Amino acid sequence: xxxxxxxxxxxxxxxxxxxxxxxxxxxxxxxxxxxxxxxxxxxxxxxxxxxxxxxxxxxxxxxxxxxxxxxxxxxxxxxxxxxxxxxxxxxxxxxxxxxxxxxxxxxxxxxxxxxxxxxxxxxxxxxxxxxxxxxxxxxxxxxxxxxxxxxxxxxxxxxxxxxxxxxxxxxxxxxxxxxxxxxxxxxxxxxxxxxxxxxxxxxxxxxxxxxxxxxxxxxxxxxxxxxxxxxxxxxxxxxxxxxxxxxxxxxxxxxxxxxxxxxxxxxxxxxxxxxxxxxxxxxxxxxxxxxxxxxxxxxxxxxxxxxxxxxxxxxxxxxxxxxxxxxxxxxxxxxxxxxxxxxxxxxxxxxxxxxxxxxxxxxxxxxxxxxxxxxxxxxxxxxxxxxxxxxxxxxxxxxxxxxxxxxxxxxxxxxxxxxxxxxxxxxxxxxxxxxxxxxxxxxxxxxxxxxxxxxxxxxxxxxxxxxxxxxxxxxxxxxxxxxxxxxxxxxxxxxxx
Amino acid sequence: xxxxxxxxxxxxxxxxxxxxxxxxxxxxxxxxxxxxxxxxxxxxxxxxxxxxxxxxxxxxxxxxxxxxxxxxxxxxxxxxxxxxxxxxxxxxxxxxxxxxxxxxxxxxxxxxxxxxxxxxxxxxxxxxxxxxxxxxxxxxxxxxxxxxxxxxxxxxxxxxxxxxxxxxxxxxxxxxxxxxxxxxxxxxxxxxxxxxxxxxxxxxxxxxxxxxxxxxxxxxxxxxxxxxxxxxxxxxxxxxxxxxxxxxxxxxxxxxxxxxxxxxxxxxxxxxxxxxxxxxxxxxxxxxxxxxxxxxxxxxxxxxxxxxxxxxxxxxxxxxxxxxxxxxxxxxxxxxxxxxxxxxxxxxxxxxxxxxxxxxxxxxxxxxxxxxxxxxxx
Numbered sequence: 079x080x081x082x083x084x085x086x087x088x089x090x091x092x093x094x095x096x097x098x099x100x101x102x103x104x105x106x107x108x109x110x111x112x113x114x115x116x117x118x119x120x121x122x123x124x125x126x127x128x129x130x131x132x133x134x135x136x137x138x139x140x141x142x143x144x145x146x147x148x149x150x151x152x153x154x155x156x157x158x159x160x161x162x163x164x165x166x167x168x169x170x171x172x173x174x175x176x177x178x179x180x181x182x183x184x185x186x187x188x189x190x191x192x193x194x195x196x197x198x199x200x201x202x203x204x205x206x207x208x209x210x211x212x213x214x215x216x217x218x219x220x221x222x223x224x225x226x227x228x229x230x231x232x233x234x235x236x237x238x239x240x241x242x243x244x245x246x247x248x249x250x251x252x253x254x255x256x257x258x259x260x261x262x263x264x265x266x267x268x269x270x271x272x273x274x275x276x277x278x279x280x281x282x283x284x285x286x287x288x289x290x291x292x293x294x295x296x297x298x299x300x301x302x303x304x305x306x307x308x309x310x311x312x313x314x315x316x317x318x319x320x321x322x323x324x325x326x327x328x329x330x331x332x333x334x335x336x337x338x339x340x341x342x343x344x345x346x347x348x349x350x351x352x353x354x355x356x357x358x359x360x361x362x363x364x365x366x367x368x369x370x371x372x373x374x375x376x377x378x379x380x381x382x383x384x385x386x387x388x389x390x391x392x393x394x395x396x397x398x399x400x401x402x403x404x405x406x407x408x409x410x411x412x413x414x415x416x417x418x419x420x421x422x423x424x425x426x427x428x429x430x431x432x433x434x435x436x437x438x439x440x441x442x443x444x445x446x447x448x449x450x451x452x453x454x455x456x457x458x459x460x461x462x463x464x465x466x467x468x469x470x471x472x473x474x475x476x477x478x479x480x481x482x483x484x485x486x487x488x489x490x491x492x493x494x495x496x497x498x499x500x501x502x503x504x505x506x507x508x509x510x511x512x513x514x515x516x517x518x519x520x521x522x523x524x525x526x527x528x529x530x531x532x533x534x535x536x537x538x539x540x541x542x543x544x545x546x547x548x549x550x551x552x553x554x555x556x557x558x559x560x561x562x563x564x565x566x567x568x569x570x571x572x573x574x575x
Numbered sequence: 576x577x578x579x580x581x582x583x584x585x586x587x588x589x590x591x592x593x594x595x596x597x598x599x600x601x602x603x604x605x606x607x608x609x610x611x612x613x614x615x616x617x618x619x620x621x622x623x624x625x626x627x628x629x630x631x632x633x634x635x636x637x638x639x640x641x642x643x644x645x646x647x648x649x650x651x652x653x654x655x656x657x658x659x660x661x662x663x664x665x666x667x668x669x670x671x672x673x674x675x676x677x678x679x680x681x682x683x684x685x686x687x688x689x690x691x692x693x694x695x696x697x698x699x700x701x702x703x704x705x706x707x708x709x710x711x712x713x714x715x716x717x718x719x720x721x722x723x724x725x726x727x728x729x730x731x732x733x734x735x736x737x738x739x740x741x742x743x744x745x746x747x748x749x750x751x752x753x754x755x756x757x758x759x760x761x762x763x764x765x766x767x768x769x770x771x772x773x774x775x776x777x778x779x780x781x782x783x784x785x786x787x788x789x790x791x792x793x794x795x796x797x798x799x800x801x802x803x804x805x806x807x808x809x810x811x812x813x814x815x816x817x818x819x820x821x822x823x824x825x826x827x828x829x830x831x832x833x834x835x836x837x838x839x840x841x842x843x844x845x846x847x848x849x850x851x852x853x854x855x856x857x858x859x860x861x862x863x864x865x866x867x868x869x870x871x872x873x874x875x876x877x878x879x880x881x882x883x884x885x886x887x888x889x890x891x892x893x894x895x896x897x898x899x900x901x902x903x904x905x906x907x908x909x910x911x912x913x914x915x916x917x918x919x920x921x922x923x924x925x926x927x928x929x930x931x932x933x934x935x936x937x938x939x940x941x942x943x944x945x946x947x948x949x950x951x952x953x
Contacts, residue, residue, distance in 0.1 A: 155622060157892075472906075474881060489896035492863070498891040500904070505885075507878035507908035517893050517900040 102568075104337030104367055107192040110175040111226065111308050117166045120144060123280050126171050130249045130283075133256065143269040143279030152273045156436040157465040157497055158405050160341070160378065168343060170281045172226040172308040192225075192305065219330065219557075220245055222286045222302045224315055232286075234298065241297050243327075244289040248316050251287035258289055262320055266349040266386045266413070274345040274407075275382040278314045282347065285315035290325035290356075299555055304333040304346075306366070306377065312343040319349070321356035323389065328359040330558055333402070337367050339375045341404060346381045354389030354416065359397070361554050362410075363562055366402035371460075373432025376404025383410035384440075387419035387448070395422040396439065397553045399562040401569045404433060409467065411440035414448035414476070421450040424550040426562070428543075428569050429462030429494070438468035438485075438499075443476035443509065454485040455547050458494035459570065469501035472509035479509040487517040488546055490539065490570075540567045581630035583616035586687075589637055595690045596719070599660040606679055607686035616683050626854040626886045627825040629684075631794050635742055635768045636687060643740045644714030649696050652706035655732065660695025660721060668697040671725045676747045677774035677800045685772055688743045693717025700730040700754075709733035709759075718742040724749070724756070726781075731755035738763035738949070744771040750781040752805060759942065760787040761949055764822065768794035779805025779834070786941055787814040788951045791822025791851055799828040803837035803865075810839040815939040817932075817951050818851035818883070825854040832861045832868040832898075841872040844939040846932055848879035858890040859902065865895050872902040877909060877935060929953055 114125060123144045127137040152163075174186060220234035222245065238245050244255060251259050269279040286302045306313045321327050333344075344366060350358050360383075369376025379402070385394035396410040412421030423439035441450035450470065458464040470481045487496035498515045520542050528538035544551075544563055551559045591611050595604045610616070617623060619630050635641060651657045658664045679685060694717035698710055710732060712722060720741050724734060728751045736746070738761050750756050758773070769792055777783045783801060801810045816824050830839045839859065847853040859870045876885045889902035909931050917927030933952045937943060946952045 487891070487893070489893065489898075492866070492896045494896070495892070495894045497893060498889075498902070500887075500889060502887040502904055502906060503885075504876075504878060504906040505883075506881050507883070509878075510907040511905060512907075513887075513889070513902075513904040515889070515891060515902050517891055517898065519896045519898070 103334035107307050109188050112173050112175050113169050114171040116169045140280050143276050146270045147276035150273045156407050158434040158436050169311045172311040219299045219301045224284050224304045226308050242291040243296050248285040248287050262351050266384050267347050267382050274380045275347050278345050278347040282314045282316035285317040288319040290321045290327045292322045293324040296327040299328050301330040315346045317348040320351045321358050323353045324355040326357045331362045334365050343378045348383040350385030352387050352392035352394050355391045357393040359395045362398040364400045364402050368402045368433050369404040371431045379403035379406045381408045386413045387416050390416040391418045392416050393420040397424040400427040406435040406437050408437045413442045415444045417445045418447045423452045424553045425454045426547045426550045428457045429464040430459040433462040436465040438466045440469045443472045443479040446477040448479045450481045452483040453549050456487040458496045459490040461493045463495040465497040467499040472504040474505050477508050481511045483513040485515045489519045540570050581633050584614050586633045587611040587614050596692050598692050601666045604689050607689040610686040632768050641718050643718050644716050648713035650711040652708050654704045654706045656699040658697045665697040668699050672749050676776045688719050688745045691719040693719050695721035697723040699725045700732045702727040704730045709735050711735045713737045714739050720744040722746040726750045726754035726756050729753040733757040736760045746773045748775040750777045750783050752779045755782040758785045762789040764790035765792035770796040772798040775801040776804050777808040780807045782809045784811040788946050788949050789816040791818040791824040794823050796825045802831045804833050806834050807836040812841045813939045814843040815936045816845045819848045821850040823852050827856045829858045832865040836867045839870045842939045843874040844936045846877045847883035850882045852884045854886045856888040860892040861895050861898050863894045866897040868898045870900045874904045876906045
């Protein structure tokens with residue numbers, strides 16, 4: 079075990095000052111960390127399991143995943159290019175030092191300041207109707223804050239417990255709710271589903287666990303904020319959300335990382351389970367460090383997200399706003415098993431500089447009269463490559479199923495690329511699939527019209543892009559929608575000209 | 576046939592052991608031998624062969640029981656030069672082609688065509704020539720066939736590929752500036768396993784139009800690669816198919832816009848019934864600098880029953896910003912409302928469905944008489 083503090087902080091801090099407007103979340107928190115040495119073998123898997131004080135079934139589960147991972151090849155079909163990753167050079171666990179805090183008051187103030195700086199208040203200050211407390215508008219959202227490999231704080235736990243909702247760190251759930259975890263973990267994304275899900279299953283460190291009991295409408299929005307801080311570490315969080323019969327939950331996810339010249343790996347797995355009449359709404363604003371203009375550094379975001387509509391009339395809705403990461407490889411999907419179940423995917427993906435994104439969704443229709451909607455908006459600027467990749471499959475049995483897909487791409491500048499790779503697979507006549515895609519640039523006429531009215535070109539493009547993304551933004555919870563629009567505007571700065 | 580190779584490596588070994596064909600000895604088969612020596616034929620689960628079992632085609636590659644036609648039958652107007660590939664003159668016509676119209680690495684099974692080639696025809700339409708009747712390729716007497724078509728500047732002609740039997744056919748087309756080719760391809764129902772590649776280069780201000788009418792085969796794979804290589808080139812591709820029994824049709828189309836101001840239009844309509852499988856993978860690629868490109872692809876599919884399968888994958892790959900590109904794809908069943916509408920007007924259900932399908936396919940057919948004779952529409 080090595081202990082160290084982040085000595086690069088000052089260096090990165092200076093760099094940050096120079097390009098700060100691009101990526102405001104690029105600072106490093108100086109905090110003592112407990113980090114496992116780089117490398118991956120069975121002893122590391124055991125060490126992670128031991129650190130989490132996991133029962134033996136969990137350790138075995140991880141080891142099984144690790145053994146399967148060893149024989150799996152990394153996927154190469156995505157439209158992205160990057161050098162091979164040296165999985166032995168990564169550290170698989172890093173946690174802020176010290177005992178796990180029992181309550182919010184015990185959380186390291188440095189951590190609290192970090193989240194404060196990121197605009198994620200971890201205090202449980204309730205918002206008074208119409209009154210802003212100290213100018214700080216703190217919406218009532220329960221937050222699980224994950225810092226490197228561990229969950230550092232979860233807010234509003236008591237209030238949620240009153241409603242019967244379980245919202246806690248994954249490691250806590252393994253200990254406190256083993257039955258639920260054993261039943262559902264890996265049930266939607268099996269260990270050997272793909273290379274990165276197998277890796278995640280072996281080494282996942284933390285993440286959020288949510289269980290909403292029968293007939294319960296979760297009383298507030300739940301949210302997890304992921305922060306990578308330590309150097310040379312990978313983040314492998316695991317999230318499992320279960321909405322029991324008739325339950326409803328809306329879950330938000332945000333993520334940032336410091337600016338560094340090396341690439342860092344983030345390989346998460348998110349599993350959603352919706353039982354009869356349940357509804358899960360999962361929103362992501364992904365703003366991992368995207369690398370600099372030359373494409374140095376940035377996060378490799380290789381994530382497996384999948385939801386299972388197990389029960390009849392259940393619904394899972396994914397909304398994502400992707401502006402960060404050097405490389406994104408991510409396909410939030412829905413398996414529509416229950417009759418009349420509904421899957422939705424709304425996505426805005428913005429790439430600039432040398433970013434590469436290959437993202438989309440998979441809708442697998444199994445049950446009768448299942449419905450899915452896909453709306454994807456890709457914006458490419460600079461030298462970036464932005465791909466939509468989606469699969470809609472109608473299995474025998476999905477009688478009367480329907481899918482509608484709309485993917486639009488917008489190109490800003492002549493050195494970027496926008497690509498669309500939809501896979502449409504149908505095995506039964508009563509299912510209807512419709513797919514439409516368009517690619518165009520920001521229209522000169524629209525720009526002219528804005529400029530004529532005294533709006534400078536940069537603002538005009540931001541406005542046009544905002545309008546282009548409106549179908550997606552309107553599906554986000556209000557605060558997130560405002561945040562997402564702002565993020566897009568900031569990300570577009572300097573992209574026009 | 577005993578021990579038919581079904582995997583890429585096994586087949587490469589057998590083809591190499593047999594040695595290249597002695598037909599058209601002037602043909603440079605170096606790259607093709609090299610590809611087989613590198614064992615670079617597609618593996619059974621290659622992405623480009625996701626919905627067609629390439630191993631089933633490999634089985635037939637060296638199968639001598641495939642009996643193609645016994646003679647050459649190519650009909651052409653007097654103004655058009657038509658030469659057997661065995662003739663050294665064909666080498667000169669190939670010179671006119673310039674660089675290859677496709678990349679061998681992207682079309683690896685074309686290597687087998689070159690190595691086993693048994694019949695070929697080179698067709699040259701001289702500058703400004705516009706013959707009144709079409710060039711008709713009725714039969715070529717070998718399982719591996721090659722057709723080379725050079726449309727010189729400002730020439731225009733119609734080329735018809737009649738239904739015939741082969742294991743692999745390679746059609747290379749170059750339409751020089753200002754030229755026009757209307758290419759009609761008629762594919763009858765077949766119990767054979769066949770692949771073909773049509774590779775087309777369209778130069779400045781030239782037009783290329785493909786109308787393909789297909790019924791399926793035991794295995795039928797159409798690879799189409801069209802490159803808009805000069806300013807203002809124009810490509811129109813139409814495909815209509817009707818599959819029944821357990822027939823198979825896999826269309827892999829790639830349209831590359833390499834020069835500014837090109838226009839491409841693709842329209843496909845297909846009906847799959849019984850236990851058939853229809854595949855359309857249509858890629859539009861806009862290269863850097865190919866500004867003001869305008870490209871669309873539209874494919875609609877009807878599934879007639881529960882056991883048929885449709886796979887569609889329209890792709891856009893775009894590296895230039897001032898472009899207009901779109902694609903649309905639908906898969907569904909015959910619209911019951913439409914059938915009801917027919918019936919309210921006294922047309923019985925059977926006829927209503929037939930008319931509906933006819934109207935549906937008609938959107939991708941510009942020659943309904945031939946389509947009817949062939950049986951694509953009824």
